[in-house]
Amino acid sequence: MIGDYTLLEFSSILAMQGFAGLILFSVFVLMALGLAIIFGQMGVINMAHGEFMILGAYVTWLCSGLVTAYAPALFPAYFFIAMALAFIVTGALGILVEWAMIRHLYRRPLDTLLATWGLSLILQQLYRSVFGAREVGVSLPDWMMGSFALTDIIEVPINGIFVMALTMLISLAVFLLMFRSRWGKQVRAVVQNRAMAGAVGINTKKVDRLTFGLGCGVAGVAGSAFTMIGSTGPTAGQLYIVDTFLVVVFGGAASLLGTIASAFTISQAQSTMEFFMSGSMAKVLTLLTVVGILMLRPEGLFTLKMRR
Amino acid sequence: MNTTLYTRREWIALAIVAALILIVFPVTMDVFRLNLVGKYLTYAFVAVGLVLCWGHGGILSLGQGIFFGLGGYCMAMFLKLEASSPENTAIQSTPGIPDFMDWNQVTELPFWWVPFKSFPFAAAAVILVPVVFAYVIGAAMFKRRVGGVYFAIITQAIAAILTILIIGQQGYTGGVNGITDLRTLLGWDIRTDSAKFILYFVNAVLLIAVLVLGQMVRMSKFGRLLIAMRDKEDRVRFSGYSVADFKIFIFCLAAAFSAIGGAMFTLQVGFMSPSFVGIVPSIEMVIFAAVGGRLSLFGAVYGALIVNWAKTSFSETFPELWLFAMGGLFIAVVMAFPNGLAGLYRSHVEPFLAKLTRKSPPSPAPDTAPVEAVKLAAE
């Protein structure tokens, strides 16, 4: 490939390609984190994860409409308000769902999967009835669009940087919450031994509810952030669900670190291959490799040691 | 074969199912509706497989669409080659190959398509390809003691990947359109009404055979081991049984059932598309089994019929509300009626029937008498 291009061009593109891989990595982490929290800590598979993300996106869209109409001065900063709102709204819905549905099914993990699938169908149709079948366009403040030109060729998209920063922030927050806070300690205690945790006075029901809410809230923030790079429509959640599940499964579903490692592996593999071959082939090869590795190591990259 | 294969109650249930699909439907429905029912019944194959591997074995596969699809594709490949004779495809730049290959600049039949010109090969492949695939997945997972929710999502991921593969390799698979415009089976036009009628009966008889086979598995020692495994896997393992092998077997059997359903689907509907392989149909098929009652083989048939019938009629009258109803059904069947229709039947209808029969016992149907006699003798 170098033949046609100068060394400078080629190295610049390489740098940008690396950057594209990092953006993809951030996107994967953001998608998968909520799911990994819920699955890893509670053993619940939330099939409505994509729909929670889209709820976050719709909240952002509503927010942009309201801000434009009533407080145009706030527009440059509305995205932060929207993300906070998305977290609150999806988190609240998550808590409601946990209360109404999930808590009755903790002993039947396979059934939660079916029930949340049912929930995802209902949410999809709800979005379609409320917001219309067509996609909605979320308008962004000007400062979030466009790119920095570092050199003539290297241009860094601002929304990419934004997503990366957000991912780091959220990962850090989740890490602190899980491993450095009192509440995180309770969550981990409940995961390791529910009965014992209850016996020492931890309100396990409350912990479950909040964990589920947190997972859904993170999904909502992810959805809100994705309005910058993706589409917002009633069924858009389904676009993300396959990648999300793959990332979580490949990482070893019970480990948050595994999720991040697997997001990194898959995103780098995919973006490198995308550069050297057609996008479709790159995707297939990535997926095949993932499945191949899963066949050899079905538990995924990282696993918690536990007796089966 | 075990003489206590069916209890009297189950004989009656089998007779009702058989009468319903072999007599009642064909008599009361026109060919169009009958063909629809035939299509629903192909899903019942999958649901029956799920009752065995999920209800009895505790293995929830969210990838049954893979096997349904593979079976269907094997059949579709044979039919497509038959439909793509050089005369039929004379306008193509390469006559004699399927039309979608020509559109994608494939100029030669790929080598792995060639054997599908033979019907015996294709018919064997319908069962073998999915079973081998199931074996590979099963062996990789169960030998390493992967199960439960984790198995469910891996099968789901595989279903998603296979869909992307099929869509991506459109020159060889027909892509998102699937393999369409299938016409004849060994020269017999499968599109005519009479062919649809005959295929319906072939399908129905196969389904009954699968039900009987399923019951044999259920009633055998192996069936009891399955239940034991589901409830206390370790105890079975410590008793010296190879749990993984049993799991692989039941998973392969469920795959074979699904594949037969897929092949019959292709024959009755006239095409196969990747939309059967993905996540959505795979999960829908689980709901058929769940609605019928995850422990009841007959329930699976009713589940498939009722959910699909509801889907068709609901989406005709209130297309916008259909997803609400379907979603609600998922939640209701999990939360309120975990044993599905069969459970409801047992808890509500049966006591009621028992009350009735005590008052005026009906004369037993002739074919149930011997079993009853055996039972009485045993007692």
Add this chain to the structure above:
Amino acid sequence: MSDDTPKKALSATRRQVLAGFSALPFMGMLGGKVNAADYPTAEVNTTGLAVTDDKVTVGILHSVTGTMAISETGSVQAEKLAIKQINEAGGVLGRQIDFIQEDGASDWPTFAEKAKKLLVQDKVASVMGCWTSASRKAVLPVFEQYNGMLYYPTFYEGLEQSPNVIYTGQEATQQIIAGIDWVVQNKGAKSFYLLGSDYIWPRTSNKIARKHIEKLGLKVSGEEYYPLGHTQFNSVINKIKLTKPDVIYAIVVGGSNVAFYKQLKAAGIDMTKEKPLLLTISVTEDEILGIGGENIVGAYACMKYFQSLPNDNNAEFVKAFKEMWGDEIVIGDVTQAAYLGPWLWKMAVEKAGSFDIDKVRAASPGIEFAKAPEGYVRIHENHHLWSKTRVGHALNDGQYEVVFETADLVQPDPFPAGYQ
């Protein structure tokens, strides 16, 4: 918020008033009302279709649920509008059109099932429907076996010509060649980067584009396909930057569209500078709703209809459409093509003097529709439409400005020689 639900709540009186206004321009179209009594049912319907003395039933078959509902909503709305207008102008052979709407649910087998239901059980006189090629391929054997008539609205890849389908959208050569010629002549384009979603339509279209580009002695600097629903385009954008083509020729569809244009803009490719210039054949005004006008401003699109088309037919059509479905709504190429379906069928029926499918088919070639919003169209012997091809320039508000129009109608050529 462009769903049809809010409008459904309109009171009956208001709807009638609106209907009355919108129908006025169409009243005089046939030069006098046709009286049903002149066409006894026994004569105009010899094959047992759903035709009575005062009513004829047609089918509408689109996805109102599932992923394709996004695209197909506009078609359903256009078909309902056309049917309403035809009814207000006196119906077809003096009979009011009644429609049965079925949901294909974005699922091809469901399309086949519903098509069969419409033909076999409801005996509809024609069907307006389908959007994706996959759904059309799925219903095609059904229409051919039970001899139905399908009016298919989408621009598509060609390579098909069924006696049971009238293709009211453009086939690939009609849409592509004029657009490429235009950028070459007016923008001095020398090299093209072809990009598409991975399925039959983009692949066939790019094949035709590539042949044409190479025939002009110009360069194709890359060709790429991404899976349907793909949302990450940074890698291909890098490749585009590296190869520096004059034109990005994009045929991305569905949700991927939104991701592609947002990421293109974020990567610093400003389409208004036209370096490179972006030419698409897959983004109609409908898609821009989701993409956002500010993200695609400056791009060129090549198709046969734009909402902003300056002619009287179109002004009336847009007005009627907005009255029926709301001011917020936009109208894209396929929506307009879907609107043609019921009208072309009506004219074929009246030319044939019969609802019989065979007679309608025989009467169809040569049918002219001078009041089409896109301007004059005519049905070719190969069941496609003669139509003009236009190039639109995307504006900030989500509309296109028409910058070019072919002088003559472009002949449909579904089986272009040498492209297969």
